[in-house]
Amino acid sequence: MENQKQKKSFGQWLKTSITVRMIMIGILILILLIPLSYVKSLIKERSYRQQEVVSEINQKWGNEVLLYGPALKIPYQVHHLKKSWDEKTKTYIEEDVITVKHAFFFPNTLDIKANIESETLGRSIYESVVYTADMKIEGSFTVPNFEIQDIEASDILWNKATVIINSTNLKGIRNNLELNIGNKNYPLRSKYTENSYINMLETKFLEETSLPKENTVSFHMNLMVNGSEQLRFIPVGRETNVSMTSDWASPSFNGNYLPDTKTKEISKDGFKANWKVLQINREFEQEFFGALPQINNSAFGVKLLIPVDEYQKSERAAKYGYLVIALTFLVFFLIQTISKIDIHPFQYLMIGLALTMFYTLLISISEHSSFLQAYIIAGTAVILLTSIYSKAILKSIKFMGFVAISLTALYSFIFVIIQLENYALLVGSIGLFLILGTIMMISRRIDWKND
Template sequence: MNTQKQKIGNWFKNSISAKMLMVGFLILILLIPLGFVKDLIRERGFRQHEVIEEINSKWGKQVVMNGPILKVPYNVFVEEKVFDEKTKTFLKSQKAVRHHAYFFPWELHIDSNVETQPLERGIYESVVFTAKTKMKGSFAKLNFSANEVQEENILWDKATVLFKTSNLKGIRNTVKVKLGAEEYALKPKFDNSYMNTLESGFLKDLKSIQEGSISFSSSVDINGSSTLQFIPIGKETQVFMKSNWHSPSFNGNFLPETERKKISASGFEAHWKVLETNRRFGQYFFDNLPDLSEFSLGTEFMVPVDDYQKTERTSKYGLMIIGLTLLVFLLIQISSKIVIHPFQYLMIGLALVMFYTLLISISEHRNYLFAYLVAGIAVVGLITIYSRSILKNPKFTLLVLGSMFSLYAFIFVIIQLEDYALLVGSIGLFVILGTIMFTSRKIDWSGGTN
């Protein structure tokens, strides 16, 4: 019995297969703490998202603007039958039913100056903006013929002007629209429409628009975050946006004109031009004003990949770093006959996992680059010093140092790249595989070396 145990012990001690199985088993065990670390990174990222959402909700969320819009009521007469108790017969009468027509500007020019600023809460930071927007343009003759509305049924004296926005809370001034020579203050109106509505009182002498055109102008100062968009409701809409934000993402249904777009470290300028021909809706609607948000254009004030996203992407390479580092120690052990205890492999693996907890904790207080350098130097230095006491050979210690430095530098380069990350990663892994194949070609896998 003792002889059999001794044989098994010698097999584990001297067999290359046993050593490989042991290292593979330890790698699987190390996936457990690595999984906990990944959960921690995701949890901290979710916490950041919650805090930013709370900050944005108090300052002002994303902004979509639509207006100004003329709202003109008209009567439609419907026939109804009323039962007369005296004559015991049905009497016919006509009843006026109120409807509304919505007309968009003939020309719409929007000029928006957007100033961004950071808001902080604890260790978290959000980017918000204040947009000072000026609008001007004109309304032309209103076309009621499409709905066969008679002139005498149009209630010109009950017409109003509307302005719609997704973020009523963020408006910082009293919104006024100057229509012709008159100026009208817009007030909130509760309704069940797709966006918050501001509406004026009854307009004066709007009927004169049928004989020509009427100009308008307005200005809106609004706080928001994430996105600023406008709906191009003019027969010809031109939008000019200028901001101090350096990383815009132009989104929506239309992109700015390439030749009039400028982006630099100090901000951006962009210009859009949209014609009625470019949209899937006309210049007026009857009865209901639909949600036109899908046709909006504008800018997302995109925050570049934040530190939590970078840390999470870095953690995805954890298995590769642990596996390759332990493989280096295994190859050294096999080629040199140095004895490395499973406990020592485990300590090295746990030190590699600690890199990610250091990375996430330091990056919450400093930037990702600083955190990566500190965590990387700490872990590489710790394992290098530890390996010096294990391997007893400066040459092998330098090999461990060089391989770990190359691995962490390789991962850092991949994280910084976006468009070429897959290409560089694939080439790097190919080079690593080739290096391992080249260095292990002289190993006698039966138990010795040539």
């Protein structure tokens, strides 16, 4: 009889002990982190799939456009004195060995006017923003200065001078390219380069009237190209001016230089932006001897953004999953402790799984609708399910209403944090402080003496 009484009292202690309940809830929260981590992996997997599909769409339409040039390419001769021993004459023979190198001269002025017409292309449930850019490029070349390298005028091969332009996207070009320089038209032809990222276009040898031997010569060309995501330029002119207009309402200006804030306009109908970059603003010279440098890090331009990234928001929401589960369990724990209602660990587990299902519903519904609609549908479904279940285990409409109100407030709070960027930490900290204060006030009614 005494053993049965001891077993009964021990069992009742496990059932009524507040400390044991808290430990049990903590263990259940740790267990529920396992399915929550699988949900996060699912979101990342779907996000990677979106990136793959978008990349495939962009590759077929035309990748990002980075324009590098034009640049004047002029060969020149370099003399090396080579000495060799002649066994017959027993003397050294001197031989003038000539090698040909290239000098590259950037334009004095470079003006680019670009009009960007955007559209979205979709495949299955994914979409990407692409564009067609119609560009007018003009400028001028001044007389090249070979004296800085002590190159004699007789060593300059003017008859083999060309103009080159580098671009990352030859596939997207929609018109036959011709460069007009010195009132002469020169077709641009693609040329093989070892750099797989950027491709070279080059004219044939320039005629005498197109060469800036004594005077400045002007050039102009039209370029129409299909691209995706970004349009960028490298400011190779001594003075580079870029004017850009587009019907896309969500631009992100990036790169080494930002547009003039006084002339920049962004509206629901599109944007306008202007850049002015001087040579003194750059980190490279106006001429190069031997080879063109890698100066892609000096590029600037615009990135066309799809305004809403559902996967990014779903991933941010999932990061608060453990907080939602912990606070919901805390609500049930307070109700159980204050009202003396028994809640089985299995019932806690069912509630936790219902809360985890919110994120799978969110990601699956958001792929077919807006994030707001998906959040409302998923949140309403989980709140209704949890509230109805709580009515069954708590046997009270009052407690069911309290659970429903608590979950609604919690999901609303998480949604506000997700939407905010600059003030997310501030709002989150204030919200958690208020939640903690509320819990501290309610927990005063708990009697810890009989634990």
